[in-house]
Amino acid sequence: MGGPRFEPVRTVRAYERIVEQIEEAVETGALTPGQRLPSERDLMAQFSVSRSTVREALRVLQARGLVQSRPGDPNGAEVQPFSPAALHKSMTTLARVDELSLGELVQFRMVLDASANLLAARLRTDEQLAEMDAAIERMRRAAEVSYDEFSAADVAFHDAVARASRNKLIEISTGVVRSIVLNLIAGKIASSDDRVALMRRSIRHHEEVLDAVRAGDGPLAARLSRETMYDYYVDYVPADERPALRALLEE
Structure with missing residues (x-):
């Protein structure tokens, strides 16, 4: 019936x-x-x-x-005022119970960061550019000394870019997703034999992004962001999930 x-x-x-x-x-x-x-x-x-x-x-x-x-x-x-803590907790739980894979999280971060860079290139202030400059300088000083200090400076750079996007949801989401991804692979990075080389390469990528943001070239800043994320994370992502990341590199 x-x-x-x-x-x-x-x-x-x-x-x-x-x-x-x-x-x-x-x-x-x-x-x-x-x-x-x-x-x-x-x-x-x-x-x-x-x-x-x-x-x-x-x-x-x-x-x-x-x-x-x-x-x-x-x-x-x-x-209470709104806090990203609840979003962080929910996404962390989803990742831990395998509802969100590392590949999906990295792909989402590639999308978010590229959008933040695109907007920052068009909307950033001179003060925000100075914050990005200062963060990269901190990364340079920390690269030979402390990975934890380097990571803190890296976070400061991305936070400055996210604020420059002038979109509160992008700012909150990029911070949450970045934290979850880094927590999932922190042990692998810490045990890497070429950690200093990774940090130096990361600094070069950040310098290129900052140059594009300073020049107001949003599409270039977005593309560099996607490429940087791909290069940094692809070796940590299972092989069967990598095509989804590469799809974001295609123009």
Whole structure:
């Protein structure tokens, strides 16, 4: 017999309804960062639920980074400003359970960084160019001394480029994806025999990108970014995932 196919009905627990309503209030601006929720007692009355149900809802909201609840605080939980921590946690979990492969993460980083470079080349300020210059100089000084210091300077360079894109979502996403990718391969880089050579090559790539950004050549800055990412990460990515990275190099 024809007709639509229906899915089984899912029983929604009371605390999930509380979470949904508070999330909606935050999303619509009815609740803003710094505001406090009603006390536990008031929430119990408003939602007509037990204290344990309210506390479970607050636990979920806190885990998602939406509110901060302090033990013993007589006031209600405080609504938190947006933080990339929740996005970082979600993507890290996806990577760990193999829902996101290293190849997919690297490919996404290639897309994000290329876009950031393209926009930065057109929108950067002289102060942001100076930040990029300073970051590369720090990379040069650290290359012979400390990989950790080199990595911190590398991050500072990419952060400056992302800020110059003037897109908050690009800025947040590039930082999150970069952190996850580097954590996944940190051990391999640390044990590399030619780590100093890798750092020197990375500095040259960054210098080329900065020259393109300074010249206002967005397409070149984007292409150099994709090529740099490919060269740096391709040997760490499984062979069957490399064609997806190479596809981003084709004009």
